[in-house]
Amino acid sequence: xxxxxxxxxxxxxxxxxxxxxxxxxxxxxxxxxxxxxxxxxxxxxxxxxxxxxxxxxxxxxxxxxxxxxxxxxxxxxxxxxxxxxxxxxxxxxxxxxxxxxxxxxxxxxxxxxxxxxxxxxxxxxxxxxxxxxxxxxxxxxxxxxxxxxxxxxxxxxxxxxxx
Amino acid sequence: xxxxxxxxxxxxxxxxxxxxxxxxxxxxxxxxxxxxxxxxxxxxxxxxxxxxxxxxxxxxxxxxxxxxxxxxxxxxxxxxxxxxxxxxxxxxxxxxxxxxxxxxxxxxxxxxxxxxxxxxxxxxxxxxxxxxxxxxxxxxxxxxxxxxxxxxxxxxxxxxxxxxxxxxxxxxxxxxxxxxxxxxxxxxxxxxxxxxxxxxxxxxxxxxxxxxxxxxxxxxxxxxxxxxxxxxxxxxxxxxxxxxxxxxxxxxxxxxxxxxxxxxxxxxxxxxxxxxxxxxxxxxxxxxxxxxxxxxxxxxxxxxxxxxxxxxxxxxxxxxxxxxxxxxxxxxxxxxxxxxxxxxxxxxxxxxxxxxxxxxxxxxxxxxxxxxxxxxxxxxxxxxxxxxxxxxxxxxxxxxxxxxxxxxxx
Numbered sequence: 001x002x003x004x005x006x007x008x009x010x011x012x013x014x015x016x017x018x019x020x021x022x023x024x025x026x027x028x029x030x031x032x033x034x035x036x037x038x039x040x041x042x043x044x045x046x047x048x049x050x051x052x053x054x055x056x057x058x059x060x061x062x063x064x065x066x067x068x069x070x071x072x073x074x075x076x077x078x079x080x081x082x083x084x085x086x087x088x089x090x091x092x093x094x095x096x097x098x099x100x101x102x103x104x105x106x107x108x109x110x111x112x113x114x115x116x117x118x119x120x121x122x123x124x125x126x127x128x129x130x131x132x133x134x135x136x137x138x139x140x141x142x143x144x145x146x147x148x149x150x151x152x153x154x155x156x157x158x159x160x161x162x163x
Numbered sequence: 164x165x166x167x168x169x170x171x172x173x174x175x176x177x178x179x180x181x182x183x184x185x186x187x188x189x190x191x192x193x194x195x196x197x198x199x200x201x202x203x204x205x206x207x208x209x210x211x212x213x214x215x216x217x218x219x220x221x222x223x224x225x226x227x228x229x230x231x232x233x234x235x236x237x238x239x240x241x242x243x244x245x246x247x248x249x250x251x252x253x254x255x256x257x258x259x260x261x262x263x264x265x266x267x268x269x270x271x272x273x274x275x276x277x278x279x280x281x282x283x284x285x286x287x288x289x290x291x292x293x294x295x296x297x298x299x300x301x302x303x304x305x306x307x308x309x310x311x312x313x314x315x316x317x318x319x320x321x322x323x324x325x326x327x328x329x330x331x332x333x334x335x336x337x338x339x340x341x342x343x344x345x346x347x348x349x350x351x352x353x354x355x356x357x358x359x360x361x362x363x364x365x366x367x368x369x370x371x372x373x374x375x376x377x378x379x380x381x382x383x384x385x386x387x388x389x390x391x392x393x394x395x396x397x398x399x400x401x402x403x404x405x406x407x408x409x410x411x412x413x414x415x416x417x418x419x420x421x422x423x424x425x426x427x428x429x430x431x432x433x434x435x436x437x438x439x440x441x442x443x444x445x446x447x448x449x450x451x452x453x454x455x456x457x458x459x460x461x462x463x464x465x466x467x468x469x470x471x472x473x474x475x476x477x478x479x480x481x482x483x484x485x486x487x488x489x490x491x492x493x494x495x496x497x498x499x500x501x502x503x504x505x506x507x508x509x510x511x512x513x514x515x516x517x518x519x520x521x522x523x524x525x526x527x528x529x530x531x532x533x534x535x536x537x538x539x540x541x542x543x544x545x546x547x548x549x550x551x552x553x554x555x556x557x558x559x560x561x562x563x564x565x566x567x568x569x570x571x572x573x
Contacts, residue, residue: 010479011483022556025490026487028486156227156229158225158227160212160213160220161220161224161533161535163224163311163313163540
C-alpha cells in the first residue's frame with residue numbers, strides 16, 4: 001500500500017466508474033499497473049464494493065429509513081462481536097456501528113413503511129438476547145449521504161468566460 | 164500635510180444664455196487615457212457565447228470548486244459579529260503576519276509584515292498599485308507575452324509604454340536571457356512576469372530565473388512577479404523570484420487567495436515589496452481602495468490557518484484533470500505540451516489550418532465548446548487556444564469528444 005494506491009482509492013471513492021485507462025492517465029501509471037493494483041486492493045479487502053448514491057425520494061420510492069440505538073450487554077467471551085454479527089446479517093440493516101456514549105450500537109434500518117420498520121425492530125432486533133433497550137428514530141429528511149449533499153445541486157455559478 | 168489644490172481659472176464675466184455660441188463640437192467626457200485602452204478584440208466572440216445554451220465552457224479563469232466551507236464560515240462569522248468596518252490600510256495585522264510566514268515557509272522569501280506587505284483587493288488591485296507606484300509616463304514596461312489581459316492596459320493607465328517580450332511555445336513560454344536583452348532599452352523600468360503562467364501553464368524554475376537575474380540587476384530593472392497560481396504547480400516546487408538573493412530588492416511579489424483556495428469573488432490578495440516601494444503602493448491603495456473587504460480578510464486568515472488539506476485536495480484534482488485533458492488533446496491530434504502549472508492547457512491549433520479566432524468561433528458554433536483564442540493574451544499566443552481544465556472530469560471528457568469531432572470535420 002503506497003501513495004499511488006491511496007490516490008487510486010481516493011478517485012474511486014469519489015467516482016467508482018473511472019476506468020483503469022483514465023486512472024492510469026490521471027495518476028501517470030500504465031493501465032495494466034492500475035489494473036494490477038486494483039486487483040490487489042480488491043483481494044486484500046481494501047476495495048470492498050463499487051456502488052452508487054441514490055436519492056430514492058426522487059426516484060419515487062417512499063421507503064423509510066430509521067436510525068436505531070441499541071443498548072446491549074456484551075457477552076463474556078465474545079464482547080459485542082457475536083451480537084453485532086447477528087444484527088448485521090439482516091438485509092434490512094444498512095449499517096451497524098459500535099459507538100461510545102449513552103448507547104452501544106447505532107443501526108441504520110430501511111423498510112417500505114414505518115410499520116415494517118417497527119415490526120422488524122421489535123420482532124427481530126429487540127427480541128435478541130442481550131438487547132437491553134432500543135430507541136428508534138425515523139429519518140425525516142436526508143441532507144447529506146456519503147459526502148453527497150442531496151438537497152443542493154452540485155456546482156457553482158460562474159461566468160461562462162473570464163480571463 | 165495639506166494638499167494644494169490648483170485654483171480653477173474660470174471667467175469672471177457673467178454671460179447670458181443667448182451669448183453662448185450655438186454651434187460647438189460635442190465635448191468628449193472620456194479621458195484620453197481611457198480612450199487609449201483598446202477594446203478587447205474578441206468581444207464579439209464572447210457576446211456570441213453568452214447567447215448560446217448547452218455550452219461546455221473551458222473559457223473560465225477560475226476554479227470550479229466552492230470556497231472551502233470553513234473559510235466561508237470565517238467570513239460569515241465576521242459579518243455576524245458585526246466586524247464589518249474598515250481595517251487598517253495595510254490590512255489586518257494577523258493576516259499580514261500569516262502571509263509573511265506562509266511565504267517564508269513555502270517559498271523561502273523574507274517579507275516584513277509591518278512595512279513590506281499590503282493586503283489588496285485581489286491581485287488585480289495589487290497589479291495596478293505596483294505599476295502606478297513605480298512607472299512614470301514614458302517608462303517602458305516589458306510584459307512577458309502571452310500574459311493575463313490586464314497587464315498592458317494597467318501600464319497604459321499609468322502613462323507607461325507596454326512592450327511585449329515574446330515568450331513563445333518553443334521557449335516553453337519562459338523569459339529567456341536572449342529575448343530579454345533584445346527588448347531592454349534605457350527607458351525600460353519594469354519587467355512583468357506571471358509564472359505559473361496564464362494562459363500557457365508554463366513555469367520558470369530557479370535556473371530560469373537565475374539566468375535572467377543578472378540582466379535585471381545590470382540594467383537596474385524592477386521585476387513584477389504575479390504568482391497567483393503558485394500553489395498550482397504540478398512538477399517540482401514553485402520558485403519565487405524574491406527568494407533569489409540578487410532579485411530580492413528588485414522584486415514586487417503579487418499573490419492572493421483566489422486560485423489556491425477558490426476565493427475569486429472574495430477579492431483578497433497581497434502585494435509584497437521592499438519597504439520603499441510598498442510604502443508608495445500603500446499611498447495609492449489608501450486613497451484608491453482604503454482597505455480590502457474586511458470579511459474577506461477574515462476568511463483569508465482561515466485559509467492560511469486551516470485549509471491546507473482542502474487546498475491539497477484541489478491541487479491533486481487539478482493535476483489529475485490536467486493529465487487526463489492533455490492526453491485527450493494529444494490523442495485527438497491537437498499537440499499540447501504538458502503544462503506545469505495553473506489550470507490551463509494551451510494547445511497549438513496551427514495544424515488545423517485555422518487561425519485561433521476561427522478555431523474558437525467555429526468550435527463554439529459547431530460543437531458548443533468554448534475556448535479562448537490565444538491572441539487575447541498577446542502575439543505569442545497566436546495559433547493557440549486556452550482551455551481551462553477547471554471543469555468536471557465528465558465535462559472535460561465530453562469536451563475532448565466534441566473537439567475531436569470538430570477537428571475531424573475541418
